[in-house]
Amino acid sequence: MVPLSYYLMLSAVMFFLGVLGVMLRRNAIIIFMSLELMFNAANLAFVAFALYYHSLSGQIFVFFVMTVAAAEVAVGLALIVAIFRTKHSINVDQLSSLKG
Amino acid sequence: MSALIFFFTFALIAVGAAVGMLFSRNAIYAALLLIVNFASVAFLYLSLGAPFIALAQVTVYAGAIMVLFLFVIMLLGAERLPPSQELPWQRPLGIVLAFLLLIEAVYGIVFRVNSAATLSLPVVEFATPAEIGSALFSTYLLPFEITSVLLLVAVVGAIVLTRAEGGARRRALVSQITQAVATEVPEHKAETPEEEKELV
Numbered sequence: 001m002v003p004l005s006y007y008l009m010l011s012a013v014m015f016f017l018g019v020l021g022v023m024l025r026r027n028a029i030i031i032f033m034s035l036e037l038m039f040n041a042a043n044l045a046f047v048a049f050a051l052y053y054h055s056l057s058g059q060i061f062v063f064f065v066m067t068v069a070a071a072e073v074a075v076g077l078a079l080i081v082a083i084f085r086t087k088h089s090i091n092v093d094q095l096s097s098l099k100g
Numbered sequence: 101m102s103a104l105i106f107f108f109t110f111a112l113i114a115v116g117a118a119v120g121m122l123f124s125r126n127a128i129y130a131a132l133l134l135i136v137n138f139a140s141v142a143f144l145y146l147s148l149g150a151p152f153i154a155l156a157q158v159t160v161y162a163g164a165i166m167v168l169f170l171f172v173i174m175l176l177g178a179e180r181l182p183p184s185q186e187l188p189w190q191r192p193l194g195i196v197l198a199f200l201l202l203i204e205a206v207y208g209i210v211f212r213v214n215s216a217a218t219l220s221l222p223v224v225e226f227a228t229p230a231e232i233g234s235a236l237f238s239t240y241l242l243p244f245e246i247t248s249v250l251l252l253v254a255v256v257g258a259i260v261l262t263r264a265e266g267g268a269r270r271r272a273l274v275s276q277i278t279q280a281v282a283t284e285v286p287e288h289k290a291e292t293p294e295e296e297k298e299l300v
Contacts, residue, residue, distance in 0.1 A: 002107045004217040005209050010111045012205035017118040023194025027181050029127050033134050051148045051219050056235050059227050062153050066160050067247045071254035073165050077172045078261035084176050091181050
């Protein structure tokens, strides 16, 4: 069977790619997608550990992470739409002023 | 052996899709590659004995959330952004810090996780949807209900945030309606006595 460390390694690589996306990309929507990628990496580690310990709690926690991610995406995309209406851009380099 | 082949196939697809998302110029392609990543991770969940989580991944992530992403990308027309670089030192610094994080994580996994630990599916039924449902509605009932409140708050927040700019127009409309109602109400009062006389 597959060792636990392989799944953890895959999770680490996916988290790393998400961090790289947040650091390098300037499009707010792609930064958001990279956040989702990091959520996904954490979920993968949770599910792998749930199987390793034969415990249901890991999978339940993944369920809650998914719902929180859904709420976060709804609010975040609404924020992006609101920012786009005032700034006419979603490039994060141009969002450097606090007041409108 | 077949489990290893399964794992490496879908792990390669997941990592490849994530890398493609990272470097795609077009946000639509990035969203589609992220869907590929989510689907392959859902297959990995299946192999980890988590059918409920795998299907929730496909329906909630690849279905609902990514459709929302695509909808917003197309709504804003923000597929491509003009290149701009205001902080020249930020990109190399970000790459270095991200690689530091990766090295740290790999170090932790290689030296702290027992490398002989293998994952094997238990003989008895594990994490069936029925089991997860009963756990959600007994042990985790309170967090589950709090989640519903959280989703409600998110819905209200999204509506308020996206409708805020229409406030002036809506106020004008409301004042028009109230004026119209105010002018019409006396007419109704005048009409009713005549109607009453006719009835009498």
